[in-house]
Amino acid sequence: MSNQARELLKATEIDAMEPRRSVHPLNERAVRFKKSLSEMTGLTQFGFHLVTLQPGHDSTEYHRHLYEEECIYILSGNGEALIDNHVHEVGPGDFMGFARGGAAHTLSNTGHLPLVLIVAGQRLEQDVCDYPHKGKRLYAAGTNKVFVDLPKDSED
Structure with a gap:
């Protein structure tokens, strides 16, 4: 990094960052390229990422967090959001x-x-995440993550 404060990432530094490729373990079409701006500035409780999805790819597997909150702001491009099994053009x-x-x-x-x-979203030490289309639940505690079958009364 340059002589800038750790708290400041200049646009040129962000542009020069190599994005990290990740694929969701429950969805091989969920391929995203991520620049984690929060990690670069030392944030540990809040994630803030610049994410790029190529045509034909998903952001993640259809899911809901039971404890964490998250949000998405679209900078460019077009897509479809599936929210509670309803499709929305975005x-x-x-x-x-x-x-x-x-x-x-x-x-x-x-x-x-x-x-x-x-x-962007919270980074709680523990979270539970449901994947209703896959019938799976993820228990996360720090770096420990375990998938189990979703209880039948929790599936959409």
Whole structure:
């Protein structure tokens, strides 16, 4: 990093960052390229990421967090948000906020150009995340993560 304060990332530094490629373990189409701005500035309780989805890819597997909150702001590109099994067209300037225990959701790039997003959310030490379309529940405690079958009364 340059001589800038750790708390400040200049646009040129962000542009020069190599994005990290990640694939969701329950959805091979959920391939995203992420620049974690929060990690670069030392934030530990709040995640703030610049995410790019290529055409035909998803942001994640359809899910809901039982304890964490998250939000998404679309910078460029077009796609479809699946929220509580309802499809919504989304594009630049659109914002989505998901309260803990709220609506299940995912986002897909249905356009022909990259879909660029800001994804932000809490980083609780422990969380539970349901994946209703897969019938799975994730228990997360720090770096320990365990998938189990979702209780039948929790599935959509």
